[in-house]
Amino acid sequence: xxxxxxxxxxxxxxxxxxxxxxxxxxxxxxxxxxxxxxxxxxxxxxxxxxxxxxxxxxxxxxxxxxxxxxxxxxxxxxxxxxxxxxxxxxxxxxxxxxxxxxxxxxxxxxxxxxxxxxxxxxxxxxxxxxxxxxxxxxxxxxxxxxxxxxxxxxxxxxxxxxxxxxxxxxxxxxxxxxxxxxxxx
Numbered sequence: 001x002x003x004x005x006x007x008x009x010x011x012x013x014x015x016x017x018x019x020x021x022x023x024x025x026x027x028x029x030x031x032x033x034x035x036x037x038x039x040x041x042x043x044x045x046x047x048x049x050x051x052x053x054x055x056x057x058x059x060x061x062x063x064x065x066x067x068x069x070x071x072x073x074x075x076x077x078x079x080x081x082x083x084x085x086x087x088x089x090x091x092x093x094x095x096x097x098x099x100x101x102x103x104x105x106x107x108x109x110x111x112x113x114x115x116x117x118x119x120x121x122x123x124x125x126x127x128x129x130x131x132x133x134x135x136x137x138x139x140x141x142x143x144x145x146x147x148x149x150x151x152x153x154x155x156x157x158x159x160x161x162x163x164x165x166x167x168x169x170x171x172x173x174x175x176x177x178x179x180x181x182x183x184x185x
Contacts, residue, residue, distance in 0.1 A: 126161035
């Protein structure tokens with residue numbers, strides 16, 4: 001087991017969750033710079049409160065909750081100040097793996113891009129549960145804790161999010177197939 005400079009276990013700092021937290025911050029903010037700031041603030045607050053974390057606590061769920069609470073606080077501050085939100089940069093959810101075959105790599109990249117675009121079209125409540133369940137592999141109860149809602153609500157949102165994604169992606173596939181058919185004729 002590795003130790004940090006102050007002698008606490010590395011796992012206790014939650015650094016192994018940084019990629020997942022960053023992805024979640026991107027989903028919430030839709031802006032790389034804001035996501036990085038949100039992630040940094042999350043770790044600053046978490047490290048300051050690490051001493052109050054009970055032994056055996058779920059550090060991952062705790063960090064996601066801190067991140068979401070900071071984001072909500074920032075949203076409230078923006079509303080109070082009546083700031084106009086500006087469109088952010090595109091999401092960095094590039095999860096395609098490089099294969100040996102260039103065609104396979106291209107198809108995989110296109111499919112991942114279509115899924116990413118479909119997820120971005122979902123309402124925030126749906127994007128959150130999809131990301132936390134499918135990408136971060138959190139349990140329904142962990143997601144319920146992070147979102148501060150009942151597990152049944154999480155399951156309902158997830159079912160509706162998956163159905164909406166199915167509809168969005170089906171439309172993309174039908175459009176793609178139609179274009180292929182038209183170009184052959």
